[in-house]
Amino acid sequence: MRLSASQFQFLIDQLRQAPQQGFQQACIQLNKLDLLAWLNQQQHTTRGYWKNKHRQQVAFIGAAKSVLDLEQLQAVSEQLDKSNNQLRFYGGIAFSQQSAQWPSFPQHRFILPRFEIRCDGEYTRLFVNANFQQQPELEYQRIKQAFAALRPSRPLPENATKALSRQDQPNAQQWQKLVDEVTSDEFQQHTAKVVLSRQTSIQLNGEINPFTLLQQWQQKEPKCYSFLFQFDGINSFLGCSPERLYSREGSQLVSEALAGTAPRGVSPEQDQQLGQLLLEDAKNQLENQLVVEDLSRRLQELSLHVNALEQLELVKLDRVQHLKRRIQARISPALADRSLLQALHPTPAVGGLPRSSAVEFILKNEGYARGWYAGAVGWLSGAQSEFSVAIRSALVSPQQLSSFAGAGIVAGSQAAQEWQELNHKIATILQLVDEDALLD
Numbered sequence: 363m364r365l366s367a368s369q370f371q372f373l374i375d376q377l378r379q380a381p382q383q384g385f386q387q388a389c390i391q392l393n394k395l396d397l398l399a400w401l402n403q404q405q406h407t408t409r410g411y412w413k414n415k416h417r418q419q420v421a422f423i424g425a426a427k428s429v430l431d432l433e434q435l436q437a438v439s440e441q442l443d444k445s446n447n448q449l450r451f452y453g454g455i456a457f458s459q460q461s462a463q464w465p466s467f468p469q470h471r472f473i474l475p476r477f478e479i480r481c482d483g484e485y486t487r488l489f490v491n492a493n494f495q496q497q498p499e500l501e502y503q504r505i506k507q508a509f510a511a512l513r514p515s516r517p518l519p520e521n522a523t524k525a526l527s528r529q530d531q532p533n534a535q536q537w538q539k540l541v542d543e544v545t546s547d548e549f550q551q552h553t554a555k556v557v558l559s560r561q562t563s564i565q566l567n568g569e570i571n572p573f574t575l576l577q578q579w580q581q582k583e584p585k586c587y588s589f590l591f592q593f594d595g596i597n598s599f600l601g602c603s604p605e606r607l608y609s610r611e612g613s614q615l616v617s618e619a620l621a622g623t624a625p626r627g628v629s630p631e632q633d634q635q636l637g638q639l640l641l642e643d644a645k646n647q648l649e650n651q652l653v654v655e656d657l658s659r660r661l662q663e664l665s666l667h668v669n670a671l672e673q674l675e676l677v678k679l680d681r682v683q684h685l686k687r688r689i690q691a692r693i694s695p696a697l698a699d700r701s702l703l704q705a706l707h708p709t710p711a712v713g714g715l716p717r718s719s720a721v722e723f724i725l726k727n728e729g730y731a732r733g734w735y736a737g738a739v740g741w742l743s744g745a746q747s748e749f750s751v752a753i754r755s756a757l758v759s760p761q762q763l764s765s766f767a768g769a770g771i772v773a774g775s776q777a778a779q780e781w782q783e784l785n786h787k788i789a790t791i792l793q794l795v796d797e798d799a800l801l802d
């Protein structure tokens with residue numbers, strides 16, 4: 363994608379006609395293009411990608427404004443037009459306050475990108491965002507420079523890495539101990555559920571391209587959110603998550619309880635049977651029910667009306683299937699995303715119940731920093747917002763990939779089965795990294 367001088371002028375003219383204050387935006391239609399391939403060619407240290415379940419996708423680079431805490435996020439979102447969903451801040455929040463080993467992924471990070479290319483199936487559009495909070499003429503200069511640095515798209519390279527080693531933290535033995543503790547009578551008296559997780563680090567024999575990896579991954583998981591964030595030009599946090607934290611438009615909010623897991627079958631008959639067993643299984647129902655109850659209760663405090671649908675659905679993914687219940691709420695359109703994020707995150711699908719004691723146990727015992735894994739990623743505008751729970755995700759640096767998976771531990775959970783569940787959850791990404799990925 364290269365813009366002609368007249369296209370560039372068209373965008374600048376739009377910005378000049380807007381009030382020279384606050385955040386402003388200009389937009390032009392483009393021919394269709396492969397967003398991940400385009401992103402791979404750009405030289406910015408800040409690059410990102412987002413695709414929702416409706417296959418609307420966006421690639422973004424640079425930052426016209428960066429925000430590093432929720433108070434600031436609230437302050438900027440108050441400046442956004444309540445009837446406009448085009449000016450968008452993209453970003454994420456970590457699982458908890460602990461952020462060691464995740465230097466460019468702090469507890470909160472959101473950006474108003476410099477450029478976005480959005481593709482909704484019908485139209486492909488380029489947006490340029492301007493921040494006129496400071497001197498407008500300086501901002502025009504920055505925009506001009508950023509335009510000059512845009513590179514044309516090229517096809518993505520193939521990934522041909524091999525895994526050299528694999529390391530699990532916690533390992534199988536440690537996992538057994540942790541699950542035993544959480545399922546003990548004494549522990550269960552105060553904490554009914556803890557979602558324990560594992561980091562699986564794979565050392566690679568060569569450099570892996572994160573954009574190619576995400577493209578392959580999303581082909582395997584077309585029904586998932588798909589995301590990538592890079593803030594330092596080196597480390598990428600990416601994933602394909604089936605789980606919505608919430609999305610909202612005006613006063614309508616949709617959330618969901620996604621918890622409870624079984625593997626996919628090798629034949630349609632076996633797959634159907636495993637799905638049926640999952641729907642009827644008490645331990646998995648409990649995992650899900652605790653999420654429904656907690657989300658409903660927290661939403662009730664913020665909403666005018668909340669409805670958790672009775673129907674338990676099956677969500678079928680590449681290697682696993684899940685139980686899901688949808689939750690709808692009517693909220694005041696003035697309710698801030700900050701309040702929603704603080705109330706809902708982390709849900710008992712990634713934290714546990716009660717939240718505080720489950721999170722405390724996780725931070726003390728898992729032995730690694732979750733960072734943005736099991737955090738929330740997405741975007742918000744004045745009129746709309748959309749957040750996914752950042753599971754089925756990985757932190758990728760040129761020669762290393764850390765993939766993460768958690769499993770809800772409740773009364774009746776068996777350590778060995780839950781360990782298998784973790785393996786099923788990371789099977790898709792491990793296979794993409796290395797055909798015959800090192801098995802655990």
Ligand SMILES: C=C(O[C@H]1C=CC=C(C(=O)O)[C@@H]1O)C(=O)O
Nearest residue numbers: 621622623711753767768769770
């Ligand atoms: C925490 C994860 O999954 C959650 C979402 C769906 C099913 C889950 C489960 O069955 O344990 C987990 O609660 C993860 O994949 O890292």
Ligand SMILES: [Mg+2]
Nearest residue numbers: 622623769770
């Ligand atoms: Mg489970």
